[in-house]
Amino acid sequence: MNQSKNTKEHILDVSLKLFSEKTYYGASIRDIAKAIDKRESSIYNHFKSKEEIFEQLILKFSSRNFGPLILTDQLINIISKPEKFFILLSENLIHFWNSEEERMFIKILLAKNSNGESKKYYSIENYLNDFKALSEFIFREMISHKFIKKMDVVVLSQEFISPLFLAAIELILGLKSETIQKSLIKNHVEFFWNSVKK
Amino acid sequence: MNQSKNTKEHILDVSLKLFSEKTYYGASIRDIAKAIDKRESSIYNHFKSKEEIFEQLILKFSSRNFGPLILTDQLINIISKPEKFFILLSENLIHFWNSEEERMFIKILLAKNSNGESKKYYSIENYLNDFKALSEFIFREMISHKFIKKMDVVVLSQEFISPLFLAAIELILGLKSETIQKSLIKNHVEFFWNSVKK
DNA sequence: CCAGTTTATGAACGAACGTTAATATAAGGA
DNA sequence: TCCTTATATTAACGTTCGTTCATAAACTGG
Numbered sequence: 001m002n003q004s005k006n007t008k009e010h011i012l013d014v015s016l017k018l019f020s021e022k023t024y025y026g027a028s029i030r031d032i033a034k035a036i037d038k039r040e041s042s043i044y045n046h047f048k049s050k051e052e053i054f055e056q057l058i059l060k061f062s063s064r065n066f067g068p069l070i071l072t073d074q075l076i077n078i079i080s081k082p083e084k085f086f087i088l089l090s091e092n093l094i095h096f097w098n099s100e101e102e103r104m105f106i107k108i109l110l111a112k113n114s115n116g117e118s119k120k121y122y123s124i125e126n127y128l129n130d131f132k133a134l135s136e137f138i139f140r141e142m143i144s145h146k147f148i149k150k151m152d153v154v155v156l157s158q159e160f161i162s163p164l165f166l167a168a169i170e171l172i173l174g175l176k177s178e179t180i181q182k183s184l185i186k187n188h189v190e191f192f193w194n195s196v197k198k
Numbered sequence: 199m200n201q202s203k204n205t206k207e208h209i210l211d212v213s214l215k216l217f218s219e220k221t222y223y224g225a226s227i228r229d230i231a232k233a234i235d236k237r238e239s240s241i242y243n244h245f246k247s248k249e250e251i252f253e254q255l256i257l258k259f260s261s262r263n264f265g266p267l268i269l270t271d272q273l274i275n276i277i278s279k280p281e282k283f284f285i286l287l288s289e290n291l292i293h294f295w296n297s298e299e300e301r302m303f304i305k306i307l308l309a310k311n312s313n314g315e316s317k318k319y320y321s322i323e324n325y326l327n328d329f330k331a332l333s334e335f336i337f338r339e340m341i342s343h344k345f346i347k348k349m350d351v352v353v354l355s356q357e358f359i360s361p362l363f364l365a366a367i368e369l370i371l372g373l374k375s376e377t378i379q380k381s382l383i384k385n386h387v388e389f390f391w392n393s394v395k396k
Numbered sequence: 397c398c399a400g401t402t403t404a405t406g407a408a409c410g411a412a413c414g415t416t417a418a419t420a421t422a423a424g425g426a
Numbered sequence: 427t428c429c430t431t432a433t434a435t436t437a438a439c440g441t442t443c444g445t446t447c448a449t450a451a452a453c454t455g456g
Contacts, residue, residue: 176323
C-alpha cells in the first residue's frame with residue numbers, strides 16, 4: 001500500500017497478507033519479494049530468515065494496545081445504560097475483528113499450532129485473553145456501579161465474548177455476510193442482558 | 199496405526215495428522231509416503247494428486263454422523279432434568295471435540311481458507327452448523343416438553359454452543375489443560391440454565 | 397564530494413517439491 | 427497355472443524452495 005514507508009514495515013505488511021492467505025509454508029520469500037517489487041535476496045538485508053519475518057509479525061501485532069479502539073468515548077458515555085452499551089460494545093468488537101488487517105492476523109493465529117518448538121509464540125488463546133481482560137474490567141466497573149448483577153467477571157466475559165468472537169471466526173474463515181451479524185448481535189445482547197440485569 | 203487396513207484409508211489417516219500439524223503446504227507427498235512406509239510414487243496409485251487427498255479427507259470427515267456420539271442413551275435418559283442434561287451434553291461435546299482425531303480435523307478446518315477457488319469446500323462454518331442443528335433439535339424438544347422457557351432455538355443454540363466450542367478451539371490450538379474445562383462447563387451451564395429455566 | 401554504510405541485484409547452491417514414466421512385484425480370478 | 431489387474435519401486439523431470447555471496451547502486455554524514 002504505502003510504498004514510501006520503510007522497507008521493513010512494508011515487508012511485514014505484505015507478509016501479513018501472504019501468510020494469512022497461503023499459510024506460512026505456502027507463502028514463499030519470493031512471493032513476499034515480488035509483492036514489494038524487489039528481489040528475494042534483498043529481503044535478507046532486513047530479516048535474517050523467513051522464520052524471523054513471521055516472529056516479528058506476530059510480535060508486532062501481539063504488542064498493540066487496541067483498548068481505545070474498542071472502549072471508545074462514545075461507548076464510555078453510555079455505560080449507565082447497559083443494554084445500549086452492550087450493543088455498541090459488540091458492534092465495536094465485531095467491527096474491529098472484521099477489519100481487513102485484523103482478519104488477516106486472526107487467520108494467521110488460527111492456522112498456527114502451538115505445537116512443540118513454537119510454544120513460546122503468541123497464540124489465539126493469548127489473543128482472546130487480551131479481550132477477556134478488557135471485558136472483565138468493564139464488568140467489574142458495571143458491578144461496582146450496580147448497573148448489573150454481582151457475578152463472576154470471568155464467567156461474564158466468557159459468556160459475553162464467546163458468541164461474538166466465534167461469529168467473527170465464521171465471518172473470517174467462511175463466506176458469511178456481515179449483515180447477518182446485526183441480528184446476531186441483537187439476539188446475543190438480548191439474551192445476555194436478560195441474564196445479568198438486576 | 200492399523201497397518202493392514204487398505205492403503206487408501208491409511209494414506210488418509212496419516213494425511214490427517216500431517217496436514218493438521220504442518221498445514222497443507224507444509225506437509226509433502228514424501229512426508230505422507232514416509233509415514234505409510236512406501237515410496238511417494240505409489241501414492242499416485244490411490245490418489246491423482248495431493249489436492250485430491252485433501253479433498254477426500256475433508257469429504258470423509260464432513261459426511262460422518264456424529265449425532266449418536268453426542269446424543270448418547272445416558273444423555274437422553276435425563277432430558278427431563280435439564281441442568282444435569284446440559285452438563286452431560288457439554289461434557290460429551292468437549293470430549294468429542296478434544297478427541298485425537300477430531301482435534302486434527304478441526305485444526306485443518308481452522309487453517310483452511312474458504313478463499314476463492316475453494317469456496318465449494320466444507321468449512322468451519324458448515325462444521326459448526328452441524329452441531330447447531332443438533333442442539334436446535336434438542337432445544338425444540340425441551341421447549342415442547344416445557345422443560346425450559348419458550349425461546350428462539352437458534353439463539354439458544356448459539357448461546358449454548360459458542361462458549362463450549364471456543365473453549366475447544368483454545369484447547370486445540372493452545373496449551374490449555376483439559377482440567378480447566380471442568381469448571382468452564384460448570385460455570386457456563388449455570389449461567390445458561392439461569393437464563394432458560396422456567 | 398568523498399567515505400562509509402545501507403540496501404539492492406543477479407547468479408548460484410543444494411535441497412525439497414509435485415508429478416510422471418518405465419518397470420518390477422504381488423494378488424486374484426479363470 | 428497363466429493372465430490380468432493392482433500396487434510397488436527406482437529414477438528422473440522441471441520447478442520452486444530458503445539462503446548465500448559477490449557486487450553494484452543508493453543513501454548519509456562530514
